[in-house]
Amino acid sequence: MKILKYFILLLLTFTQCTKKIEKPFQPSIIPLPNFQNITEGVFLLSNNTHITGNQELSVVIDYFESYLKTNLRISPNSLQKKTQILFSIDEEINNDEEYHLSITKNEIRIQSKTAKGAFYAVQSLIQLLPTKNDTKEIAIQCLEIKDKPEFAYRGMHLDVARHMFSVSFIKKYIDVIASLKYNTFHWHLTEDQGWRIEIKKYPKLQEIAAFRDETLIGHYNDQPQQFDGKKYGGYYTQEEIKEIVQYASERFIEIIPEIEMPGHSQAAIAAYPELGCTGEKVEVATKWGVFDEVYCPSETTFKFLEDVIDEVVELFPGKYIHIGGDETPKTKWKNSAFCQELIKEKDLKDENGLQSYFISRMEKYINSKGKQIIGWDEILEGGLAPNATIMSWRGNEGAITGAKEHHNVILTPLSHCYFDYYQSENENEPLAIGGFLPLKKVYSFNPIPEELTKEESKYVLGAQGNVWTEYMKTPEKVEYMAFPRAIALAEVLWSKPEHKNFEDFKNRLLQFQDRLTSKKVNFANHLYEVSGNLGRNEDNKLMYSLSSATKDAQIRYTLNGNNPTENSNVYTKPIDINETTTIKAASFKGQNQISNIHQNRINLHKAVGKNITLSVDPNESYNAGGKQALINGISGSNKRYGDKEWLGFFGDDVTITIDLDSITTINSIRTRFYNGNGQWIYAPKKLSIKFDDTEKQTFNINNDGLLVDFQAKLKNAKAKTIKIEIPNFGVIPKGRQGGGYRAWTFIDEILIE
Incomplete structure (x- = not known):
């Protein structure tokens, strides 16, 4: 019997010693750590792993143990202490968010100054683990990491006023951004289209302001506009908000609530008409845009807002209250005898001064509650x-001005941080507001404007990604638009700029996307999407290049208009373009197509590839294709103005000069303009064309419709140089979206035939 027991024990020992251990994940951490050194060996995580640490770090230890049990079926903290994970406080670490992570064969040691730093160490450690587990031991690569963030403010935003999302989804959103080491959730709670926070002193906010009668269908620019006829709305109770705030705090996310003022307040005025300048009854807005209904700066309004703030500050323990301050039309104020008298009484210059008075007064009250305000750059x-x-959104200018005046600033420019823009040129992309912001451009963002000195740069707290939900009705759509662009921004804000490398980031992103899949996050995967570019080779011949973001797939293409298949041409080098051609291409792995089809028709007109100059540069947000996009033979999308073929100019007259190299016969000049008035975009009323030294000819433009075609028919005109002058539409009429501001001009391909 003793011999049998000995034999069984020996057999069990042999089995344990020879069983296969899964290979560890090779470190692909996002955001990229400041310092990382991979060493030999693995740490074996199992039920026999003992987790211990300082009492001050217990909330992080509990979080990590819960993660292991829930996701990997590992329940550590065994008394056997075969291996150990030790959390400890290191007073020599200066930054509250810094951490040191050391993994050896027998111990994982996490050192930090605070629980926040330890939490970020855990997020890096989790990325060294599989997303699921069926074994008793998990191998973790031995390494050493020393890490801390570049920026103190790392934010993601979500608008719940246009479309509202459940408490469970808000928690899921917080979970994902916390895993990326974001530390701020900007919660946009009030708007013209809905008031989403319970204020007990004003029940009509819940009864009236929280609901709209119907919602716009399709895009704002669609004509005629259509509505669904369905009542829509809801709000978060104060108990639900407390629950979410607590959930976020356990993940070291501070929530900044946004209560819009003085503009974007039509929903509140619908509930309490006395808050407006006329006292007339209005409805909660049913479509998107900027509305004239704004708070009147009366004592009634200030009392209302102070009461609202009293309840808000009790719900949100963080440092900031966001008061909006953007897109405030002054029409009601200009027409209000009360407002005009107040301007005189307070010795204000004009309505802009009245807005400053409004913001300053509310800031003083919010400061008295121990909070500070954040506002969009219109403040x-x-x-x-x-x-x-x-919070500078219209570009970097607001941040530059604020920093030079020694105010803290947060960068969130349209050009790099608006995740409601299209992220792909594919025609099948889900509906978005417009614009074009691909992943690579987000990753290229530098939150420190070049115009700031080193001393002024200290006032840049960080940056934020914005998710406005006019065209996002579901949680799945929010996830699709936010991720992976929010992942790229996370690395911009955390990692050292000198370590950034987009090719390396894409490789790490592939692994991180598996983690998103395990969390059932509906991210957009454009890494295999094909893009194209027309250029000239060393012999000055036109060539069309194809590429995708990743190198582990094969690109196949056709030139005859047919869709590519596994038997189509394999792309190995740029394609010669000698005639008008339709190219279709897609990525393949074996016989399987793994991307959408990229399609471009190259119209080989007489200006393609020639020299072009512009009197002004396009706006940074709408210059993806550069000036050559106007004569590269490729027309922009019929559905949206934000791809790299449309160029956008804000308020500028534009002169375009095309050099054809030699005297050329010209029979026609064609182009088209986008005319989306709801987004402040207007086709010009006229344009002028001048050939060489001849007198210019002026043509009127009928700017009806969303896409405005222009054609100048000529009779054998001859010229080497063509100069096209396109005057801006001018100031948008009052009462329309953007009334009082200069219009945008969007120009497509200029075809010379």
Whole structure:
């Protein structure tokens, strides 16, 4: 019997010693750590692993143990202490968010100054683990990491006023951004289209302001506009908000609530008409845009907003309250005898001064509650409130101005941080507001404007990605638009800029996307999507290049208009373009097509590839294709103006000069303009064309419709140089979206035939 027991014990020992251990994940951490050194060996995580640490770090230890049990079926903290994970406080670490992670064969040691730093160490450690587990031991690569963030403010935003999302989804959103080491959730709670936060003193906000009668169907620019006829709305109770705030705090996310003022307030005025300048009854807005209904700066309004703030500050323990301050039309104020008298009484310059008075007064009250305000960059107009932090969205200008005045600033420019823009040129992309912001451009973002000195740069707190939900009705659509662009921004904000490498990031992103899949996150996967570019080779011949973001797939293409298949041409080098051609291409793995079809028709007109100059540069947000996009033979999308073929100019007259190299016969000049008035975009009323030294000819433009075609028919005109002058439409009429501002001009391909 003793011999039998000995034999069984020996057999069990042999089995344990010879069983196969899964290979560890090779480190592909996002955001990229500041310092990382991979060493030999693996740490074996199992039920026999003992987890211990300082009491101050217990919330992080509990979080990590819960993650292991829930996701990997590992229940550590065994008394056997075969291996150990030790969390410890290191007082020599200066930054609250810094951590040191050391993994050896027998121990994982996490050192930090605070629980926040330990939490970020855990997020890196989790990325060294599989997403699921069926074994008793998990191998973790031995390494050493020393890491801390570049920027103190790392934010993601979500608009729940246009479309509302469940408490469970808000928690899921917080989970994902926390895993990326974001530390701020900007929660946009009030708008013209809905008020989403329970304010007990004002029940009509829940009864009236939280609901709209119907919602716009399709895009704002669709004509005629259509509506679904269905009542829509809801709000978060104060108990639900407390639950979400607590959930976020356990993941070291601070929530900044946004209560819009003085503009974007039509829903509140619908509930309480006395808050407006006329006292007339209005409805909660049913479509998107900027509305004239704004708070009147009366004592009634200030009392209402102060009461609202009283309840808000009790719900959100963080440092900031966001007060909006953007897109405030002054029409009601200009027509209000009360407002005009107030301007005189307070010795204000104009309505912009009145806005500054409004913001400053609310800032003083919010400061008295121990909070500070953040506002969009329009709060600069008329003079900045004393202690305000500026969130610069219309570009970098607001941040530059604010930092030079020694105000804290947060960068969130349209050009790099608006995740409601299209992220792909594919015609099958889901409906978006417009614009074009691919992953690579987000990754290229530098939150420190070049115009700032080293000293002024200290006022840049960080940056934020914005998710506006006019065209996002479902959680799945929010996830599709936010990720992976929010992943790229996370690395911009955390990692050292000198370590950034887009090719390396894409390789790490492939692994991170598996983690998103395991969490059932509906991310957009454009890494295999094919893009094309027309250029000239060393012999000055036109060539069309194809590429995709990853190198582990094969690109196949056709030139005859047919869809590519596994038997189509394999792309190995740029394609010669000698005539008008339709190219279709896609990525393949074996016989399987793994991307959407890229399609471009190259119209080989007389200006393709020639020299072109512009009197002004396009706006940074709408210059993806550069000036050559106007004569590269490729027309922009019929559905949207944000791809790299349309160029956008904000308020500028534009002169375009095309050099054809030699005297050329010209029978026609064609182009077209986008005319999406709802987004401040207007086709010009006229344009002028000049050939060489001849007098210019002026043509009127009928700017009806969303796409406005222009054609100048000529009779054997001859010229080497063509100069096209396109005057801006001018100031948008009052009462329309953007009324009082200069219009945008969007120009497509200029075809010379």
